[in-house]
Amino acid sequence: MTSRLARLWQPGNPQRRVFLPDFWMAVVESPSVGRNRLPRNCVKFEVDPRMSRHDIREYLTKIYDLPVRDVRTEVQMGDITWNSKLDHQYKKAMWKDEDKKIAYVFMSKGFEFSYPQMFEALEEDLELVKAMKQQEELKDKLNERYANRNRRVGQFLGA
Template identity: 45%
Template sequence: MSTRWYPLYQKGNPQLRVFLPNFWMKLVKPKFSQPPNVVKFKVSMEMTKRDVRNYLEKIYKIPVVEVRTQIELGPTKREPLKGYIVKDEDVKVAYVVLVNYQLLHESFLPITNLLDNLSHYIVMSPVHIMPYYIY
């Protein structure tokens, strides 16, 4: 599962080693409107719900209420010249329910421009968690 090969640790080796996770997450704008405390991420296909929760809680210190994942099928289209069908890769999507959206805004400082574009998500006070469904 690992795509990185870390050098073996040798006693007395003074190099600082930073071990990064083999997973990636990308914050995206949802296709359909969601409650303000729900955020959509495109994630690595190998990630589970527990991995997504631990990634956000341990690395970014964002409290997570619930995580739901699903696999979105890649679009299929007919190649114009040859006529055969081409299918793009599938993508795993995670919908994360947060306690307070402002915590996400403060934690992801490098992507503030993206979050400013998602202005309909910004909530300045804690949001009451209500049941909802994704269609």
């Protein structure tokens, strides 16, 4: 699908070909731990709302030569802004953001995807991580005195 105007075809002219569609796709970072994590061979994309599963599969296999096994899509509703509680009660929305279409693309078994690191870590972030490590070490040292001491439990029970 393309938004370009098609020229009138005349006999003898070459067939009209579209090399790049007007669709767009963006890789979305998914959590690596927790309930919402994805398998290693699954990639999460935000895609153009007009794209179907077949369009997504063809886009990735023909343009990027990726080994697509399965495509699943989901439409996420945009946020609704209400002016007051009565508007929410009577369903009179002041504003609604556009819906998003999310595609979960499963690749072949040997394929592993990791989200690319686009920017270097900031110095403030590195200092924060260093401070957190120091706090953990101090906590462990303070707990050593109390966690492993001999409490003489048997004396109080008469054993």
